[in-house]
Amino acid sequence: MNKLDYLSTSELSNLIKNKEISSEELVRYTLDEIKSKDSKINSFITINEEYSIEQAKKIDNKLNSKEINHGYLTGIPILLKDNISTKAIKTTAGSKILESYIPPYDAHVTKKIKDNGGIIIGKGNLDEFAMGSSNETSFFGNVRNPWDVARVPGGSSGGPAAAVSGGLVSCSLGSDTGGSIRQPASLCGVSGMKPTYGLVSRYGLIAFASSLDQIGPIARTAKDCGEILNVISGKDEYDSTSFERSFGDFNSKIDHEIKGKKIGVPKEYLNNCDPKIKEVIKASTKEFENLGAEIIEISLPLTDYALDVYYIIAPSEASSNLSRFDGVKYGHRSSAKQNSRLSLVESRTEGFGDEVKRRIMIGTYTLSAGYYDAYYKKAQQIRTLIINEFNETFKKVDVILTPTSPSVAFRINEKTDDPIKMYQSDLCTIPVNIAGLPAISIPGGMAENMPVGIQIIGTQNGDQTVLQFANNYQKITEWHKKLPNI
Amino acid sequence: MEISKEEFKNIADLSALSVDKINDNLRSDLGKIISRFESLKKIDTEKIYPTAHVTNLENSLREDISEKGIDTDDILSNAPEINSGEIKIPRVFENE
Numbered sequence: 001m002n003k004l005d006y007l008s009t010s011e012l013s014n015l016i017k018n019k020e021i022s023s024e025e026l027v028r029y030t031l032d033e034i035k036s037k038d039s040k041i042n043s044f045i046t047i048n049e050e051y052s053i054e055q056a057k058k059i060d061n062k063l064n065s066k067e068i069n070h071g072y073l074t075g076i077p078i079l080l081k082d083n084i085s086t087k088a089i090k091t092t093a094g095s096k097i098l099e100s101y102i103p104p105y106d107a108h109v110t111k112k113i114k115d116n117g118g119i120i121i122g123k124g125n126l127d128e129f130a131m132g133s134s135n136e137t138s139f140f141g142n143v144r145n146p147w148d149v150a151r152v153p154g155g156s157s158g159g160p161a162a163a164v165s166g167g168l169v170s171c172s173l174g175s176d177t178g179g180s181i182r183q184p185a186s187l188c189g190v191s192g193m194k195p196t197y198g199l200v201s202r203y204g205l206i207a208f209a210s211s212l213d214q215i216g217p218i219a220r221t222a223k224d225c226g227e228i229l230n231v232i233s234g235k236d237e238y239d240s241t242s243f244e245r246s247f248g249d250f251n252s253k254i255d256h257e258i259k260g261k262k263i264g265v266p267k268e269y270l271n272n273c274d275p276k277i278k279e280v281i282k283a284s285t286k287e288f289e290n291l292g293a294e295i296i297e298i299s300l301p302l303t304d305y306a307l308d309v310y311y312i313i314a315p316s317e318a319s320s321n322l323s324r325f326d327g328v329k330y331g332h333r334s335s336a337k338q339n340s341r342l343s344l345v346e347s348r349t350e351g352f353g354d355e356v357k358r359r360i361m362i363g364t365y366t367l368s369a370g371y372y373d374a375y376y377k378k379a380q381q382i383r384t385l386i387i388n389e390f391n392e393t394f395k396k397v398d399v400i401l402t403p404t405s406p407s408v409a410f411r412i413n414e415k416t417d418d419p420i421k422m423y424q425s426d427l428c429t430i431p432v433n434i435a436g437l438p439a440i441s442i443p444g445g446m447a448e449n450m451p452v453g454i455q456i457i458g459t460q461n462g463d464q465t466v467l468q469f470a471n472n473y474q475k476i477t478e479w480h481k482k483l484p485n486i
Numbered sequence: 487m488e489i490s491k492e493e494f495k496n497i498a499d500l501s502a503l504s505v506d507k508i509n510d511n512l513r514s515d516l517g518k519i520i521s522r523f524e525s526l527k528k529i530d531t532e533k534i535y536p537t538a539h540v541t542n543l544e545n546s547l548r549e550d551i552s553e554k555g556i557d558t559d560d561i562l563s564n565a566p567e568i569n570s571g572e573i574k575i576p577r578v579f580e581n582e
Contacts, residue, residue: 362519
């Protein structure tokens, strides 16, 4: 059999459709790849070996007997971040408190993937409760970057990004609250997209900050991201913030040229970046000009406040969401049993790691009596101003181009002692979540022999345009085809 | 900004976390992080509506039709301690 590991999801999908390989062959091949490579990068928390082989056999039989039609993900192994619920498959959120939790139901996206014939090959490592930018807060150990195992993969979807980067799987799902799909995609040299807030149901996603969380794909190309979004998106009655997209296929505009379109490059995003990252952005603007687009320097002054707005809103929502972990119904329960309150407090103290405790406490503080108006309400008001600023900008430009991360992947332990430095890793991605916009990170260059991602931000429901710009870029560049040596 | 030991204990209590077992670095981190938020005061937000969510959806309701939920046994299978179909917890009231 030919080497399959660095093929894109679309290529694998065609091989299965044309019966050049069976799903079982692909699944067995993938399991071998995981076994030989994952000890180096620790991107999986759970590997579903027997389940996947069994599912693949069923899919092959059904395809052969024409019982099912071929769908984009039919027979394809996919990795799900371990905060996405999977019925009968352990879902830990990277936390001790859910170390042995087995969900009794599937998340909406899990069901959509299964219905499409996708095979959940395993559960991806992540920062605990998706809180982190380096995958170092996971209870199950940090993930390592396939490009340099002494460096972080980014976070919090570090496992899903590293597994695609290292060729263990062709695609994965992550979740993105402040950059948790795009930043690791950037640091690992793959494509990762956060769609418009509401296009993908959050039902069954273990909640971090509900007004910011959104599930999205990580894959080798923008086109693959669009195809996966076609499978997982749509209105779900179990998530009242979800809605049916107003446009058709995510990829229906993907091959349209971008000649004459306008790209805004905001100076505030560049100010805080490593000079080498600025060089990459400069080079990528040249490529976009070659494609006929016009580059316009723009200013988004409120960008400088977005980080602080985020570190009020996200921990506030988290402190509320994580109050459900009480050691009563499921999850870790302390052996301290004198009374119910002690059991609650000890279970949480033992079950949560330091970063999660820190964020729960920030949120508890900002929501507490006397501080609500000064912090939470103030942050929500500035959120409105940030949204207005984006809306005004999108009257002048079609998309916004920025770096995804202010630096390349940093070294393991480099930032663990300084939470503020760590939080600043998400400077370029956070404003997008605050405004609920779609954005993709795609490989746009190299620095220090590490991949550098560029971020394309679109207007609300402008997901097709984001994918169109990304695909045009990937047609004339080779950065997304560069592979790590693992 | 310095968060006093008492205030830190109060926040931990409200968070249902045991202050005695929390790394004390968290206290200074918390002070540093909350100090940063002071910069937001520079922005005039008079008469600005606070955004709680971005979708602009209103009254997103489903039909009021009963559906089969998750089986009790499946739910109980994750409980740390059960007793004849119920979740068992340490006692709530003391001195009894």
